[in-house]
Amino acid sequence: MNEKDKQIERLFDDYASSLQPNTHLAGKAMERMRDKKKPKRKIVVWGGLAAASGALLVAVFVVPAVIGRSGSSKSNGNDNTHTPAVSSTTNYSISEVRASKVDASFASDYINLNIPSDAQIFSEKYYACYIKDSGEFVYLKAVLGISYNGGNIQMSVVAEKSDYAGKELSAEYKYLMRDTGYTCYTDYIQGEHVTMAYLKTDEYNYYVSAMGNVYGAQDIAEYLVNID
DSSP: OOHHHHHHHHHHHHHHTSOOOOOHHHHHHHHHHHOTTOSSOOOEEEEESSSSOOOOOOBTBOOOOOOOOOOOOOOOTTOOOOOOOOOOOEEEOGGGEEEEEEOHHHHTTTSOOOOOTTOEEEEEEEEEEEETTTOOEEEEEEEEEEEETTEEEEEEEEEEETTEEEHHHHHHHTTTOOSSEEEEEEEEETTEEEEEEEEEOSSEEEEEEEESOHHHHHHHHHHHTTOO
16 A cells, blocks of 8 residues: 555544544535536536336435425315325434444445445445434444545445435435435546435435546445446
8 A cells, every 4th residue: 555545544534533534525516506507617427226116325424406295185075175285204403323343244234345346445344323312223434434436436435225214314415316316426626526326216216426547436435336
């Protein structure tokens, strides 16, 4: 491992010690997404894997294009009584979560670590995160340094159980979030390529943020969340 990679690994260790999902450049990316009228933005958006497509983004770790949802109700005859939908999603804040370090074997149950053979993970930290009061497992977080496609990628991946919704994650990624499908957003900010992605499945909500090596980051993000 050369000195540059060692420096990146130290930065990752410092970053991993804080489980906050946000990064400075990711925040900048989100600001630029919100500013629809801002000229000369370099934005690439991919939508896929879903019958319904739309804008969605995460931060960085990622934040994406917002789609609002409104409930509907049916009534029969003259019955005007409406039964409100009951949400099974539990909202939580980062302050309510405790983290325990886990290994790659544990993490591989939640994210796909079978990345291309020509990609090398040179730094890896994995955390299983639980609600403090109940002890319920909520999400797996991976903080990775990956060398691929001629450059290094600094990456964070969160695999959150689908019946939970982190307040901070939801706020960061709301511009990417949608009910189905995968969306990836890339921008070039302050000399760094920032890539953010979001995917919702029946079991997990995936939030990805990455810096560096733009095309490599896009490829690896898809592998980690199991996009075929």
